Amino acid sequence: MPHLFGRDWTKRELLERVGDLAQVAGVERFTLDEGVATGVKGARVRTGAGLEFTVLFSRGMDISHCSYKGIPLAWVSATGAAHPHAFDRDGGGGRGWLRTFHGGLLTGCGLSNAGAAHTDGDEPLGIHGQLSHIPAEDTGAWTEWEGDEATVFVDGTMREARVFSENLRLARRITADVGGNTLVVRDTVENAGFQTSPLMLLYHLNFGWPLVSEDTEIVYAANRPPEPRDAVAAPGLNRALRLDVPTPGYEEQCFFHDVKADEEGTATFLMINRALGLGVRIAYDQAALPHLTQWKMMGQGEYVCGIEPANCKVLGRATERAAGRLQTIAPGEERTFTASISVLDGVEQIEQAEAAVRALG
Numbered sequence: 275m276p277h278l279f280g281r282d283w284t285k286r287e288l289l290e291r292v293g294d295l296a297q298v299a300g301v302e303r304f305t306l307d308e309g310v311a312t313g314v315k316g317a318r319v320r321t322g323a324g325l326e327f328t329v330l331f332s333r334g335m336d337i338s339h340c341s342y343k344g345i346p347l348a349w350v351s352a353t354g355a356a357h358p359h360a361f362d363r364d365g366g367g368g369r370g371w372l373r374t375f376h377g378g379l380l381t382g383c384g385l386s387n388a389g390a391a392h393t394d395g396d397e398p399l400g401i402h403g404q405l406s407h408i409p410a411e412d413t414g415a416w417t418e419w420e421g422d423e424a425t426v427f428v429d430g431t432m433r434e435a436r437v438f439s440e441n442l443r444l445a446r447r448i449t450a451d452v453g454g455n456t457l458v459v460r461d462t463v464e465n466a467g468f469q470t471s472p473l474m475l476l477y478h479l480n481f482g483w484p485l486v487s488e489d490t491e492i493v494y495a496a497n498r499p500p501e502p503r504d505a506v507a508a509p510g511l512n513r514a515l516r517l518d519v520p521t522p523g524y525e526e527q528c529f530f531h532d533v534k535a536d537e538e539g540t541a542t543f544l545m546i547n548r549a550l551g552l553g554v555r556i557a558y559d560q561a562a563l564p565h566l567t568q569w570k571m572m573g574q575g576e577y578v579c580g581i582e583p584a585n586c587k588v589l590g591r592a593t594e595r596a597a598g599r600l601q602t603i604a605p606g607e608e609r610t611f612t613a614s615i616s617v618l619d620g621v622e623q624i625e626q627a628e629a630a631v632r633a634l635g
Contacts, residue, residue: 275422275423275453276288276299276322276323276422276423276424276451276452276453276454277323277453277454278298278299278322278323278452278453282453283422283453284422285419285421285422285424295417295424295452298320298322298452299320299321299322299323299417299424299426299452299453300319300320300417300426300452301317301318301319301320301415301416301417301426301427301428302317302318302415303315303316303317303415304316304317304318306355309354310353310354310356310357310360310374311354311355311356311357312357313332313357313359314330314332314333314355314356314357315330315331315332315409315413316328316329316330316331316332316338316355317329317331317415317428319426319428319448319450319457321426321450321451321452321453321454321455322452322453323452323453323454323455324342324343324344324455324617324619325340325341325342325450325454325455325456325457325617326339326340326341326342327339327340327341327379327450327457328340328378329415329428329448330355330378331409331410331413331430332357332358332409332410333355333358333376333406333407333409334382334405334406334407334408334409334410334432335382335410335428335430335432335446335448336355336376336378336380336381336382336406337378337379337380337448337457337459338350338355338376338377338378338379339378339379340378340379342455342552342617342619343619345484345485345550345552346482346483346484346485347379347481347482347485347554347617348377348378348379348480348481348482349377349378349480349481349482349483349486349577349578350376350377350378350482351375351376351377351576352575353372353373353374353375353376354376355376355378356373356374356376358374358407358408358409360373360374361373361374361407362374363400363404364398364400367391368391368392368398368399368400368401369391369400369401370400371391371400371401371402371406372401374406374407375406377480377482377578378480379479379480379481379615380459380477380478380479380480381402381406381478381480382405382406382475382476382477382478383402383403383405383406383474383475383476383477383478383582383584384402384403384404384405384434384444384473384474384475384476385403385404385405385432385434385440385442385444385463385473385474385475386403386404386434386439386440386442386471386472386473386474386591387399387400387402387403387404387472387474387591388402388403388474388475388476388584388586388588388591389401389402389474389476389586389587389588389589389590389591389593389594390588390589390590390593391590392590392591392592392593393592394590394591394592394595395592399590399591402476402478403434403474404434405432405434405444405475408432408433408434409432410430410431410432410446411430411431411432411433412429412430412431413428413429413430414427414428414429414430415427415428415429417452423451423452424451424452424453425449425450425451425452426449426450426451426452427447427448427449428447428448428449429445429446429447429448430445430446431443431444431445431446432444432446433466435466435467439471440465440467440469440471440472441465441466441467441468441471442463442464442465442466442467442471442473442603443463443464443466444461444462444463444464445461445462445464446459446460446461447459447460447461448460455616455617455619456614456615456616456617457614457615458612458613458614459477459612459613459614460610460611460612461475461610461611461612462608462609462610462611463475463603463608463609463610463611464606464607464608465603465604465605465606465607465608467605468605469605470602470603470604470605471602471603472591472595472600472601472602472603473585473601473602473603473609474584474585474586474591474594474600474601475563475584475585475586475611476567476582476583476584476585476586476588477558477563477582477583477584477613478569478580478582479556479580479581479582479583479615480578480579480580481545481554481578481579481580481581482577482578482579483577484547484550485545485547485550485552485553485554486517486545486547486577486578486579487517487519487547487549487550488517488518488519489547489548489549489550490516490517490545490546490547490579491515491516491517491545491546491548492514492515492516492517492543492544492545492546492568492579493515493544493546493628493631493632494531494533494534494541494542494543494544494631495533495534495542495631495632495634495635496531496532496533496534497532497533497534498532500514500515500529500530500531500532500568501529501530502514502527502528502529502530503527503528503529503530503567503588503589504528506525506526506527507527507528507529507570510527510570511529514527514529514568514570517570517572517579518572519572520572520573520574520575520577521572521573521574522573522574523573524571524572524573524574524576526569526570526571526573527569527570527571528567528568528569528570528588529567529568529570530565530566530567530568530587531543531566531567531568532566533560533566534634534635535560536634539559539560539561540557540558540559540560541557541558541559541560541563541566541583542555542556542557542627542630542631543555543556543557543566543581543583544556544618544627544628544631545579545581546618546624546628548621548624551619551620551621551624552617552618552619552620553617553618553623553624553627554615554616554617554618555614555615555616555618555627556581556583556613556614556615557613557614557616558583558611558612558613558614559611559612559613562585562609562610562611562612563583563584563585563611563613564585565583565584565585565586565587566581566582566583566584567580567582567584567587567588568580568581568582569581569582583613585601585611586599586600586601587599
């Protein structure tokens with residue numbers, strides 16, 4: 275039953291008290307009509323318990339703004355949620371992706387490429403692939419009752435295809451229970467073509483102030499200590515799990531974490547701000563997403579900590595292939611990936627989540 279305003283409610287009890295469920299929770303579609311975001315279609319979701327977030331159909335079903343009880347959780351970049359027509363695929367030595375990187379709670383990276391700009395054979399590849407700039411089709415947004423449980427659904431499908439190359443379809447469903455504080459992203463990738471294709475999928479989760487502050491710490495159960503991505507990150511390794519104040523001239527640092535999963539195969543990563551009394555729990559299927567990168571960017575204005583579960587590292591497709599980590603998907607094959615984000619509200623929820631993680635050893 276939805277837990278709203280201090281108690282549980284049956285469907286009948288709740289609907290007796292409102293003219294429409296949208297009075298307290300639900301989803302509404304919209305189209306933006308200003309500036310670089312003109313034409314971007316999306317949907318705003320409210321669970322009624324304080325969790326609100328926006329899904330961008332025009333941007334690969336990314337999740338942009340997200341808040342809990344009015345407190346923003348996601349970092350939003352200066353580029354805005356630009357329409358895909360503004361995507362600079364080739365600019366800046368493969369770094370044109372950054373001109374329209376809106377941040378938000380989730381930016382999708384993939385599907386045949388994710389990670390650093392580089393050249394794979396004779397093919398130049400930009401940062402993080404095409405997914406975030408592919409408009410969804412077959413979209414839907416609705417609230418559905420099953421008995422006394424109500425769930426908000428947002429659906430859509432993205433296709434990454436080229437003649438003589440990949441033909442990949444990603445069907446995404448984002449769900450959130452009415453009265454809940456968790457959203458779930460479930461993706462099914464299908465190779466709709468007739469040749470084996472590389473498959474690289476990364477969930478670029480971007481958390482910002484006030485959740486991100488000098489009071490913020492990261493907690494997880496590790497199979498082994500974290501590793502710096504490069505020489506720039508190496509000096510910051512001993513501070514990887516603590517965040518800092520906005521720092522002039524800060525250069526991004528990335529760290530690779532090997533997260534220990536529970537008996538069900540779920541890996542959990544916590545970001546906790548005790549001073550704020552708030553945290554988030556990121557949970558994902560580790561078998562499908564065996565790698566996790568932390569993007570620590572403590573700059574002025576670019577003040578963000580990214581948590582990035584993925585089926586690859588962020589070093590580029592050629593490096594993944596050379597290391598024997600590059601995943602492929604055969605013609606007709608399907609793969610499913612699941613990740614969730616939950617809000618931890620108050621000391622009790624934070625301590626319970628932390629104890630569960632620490633119990634893994």
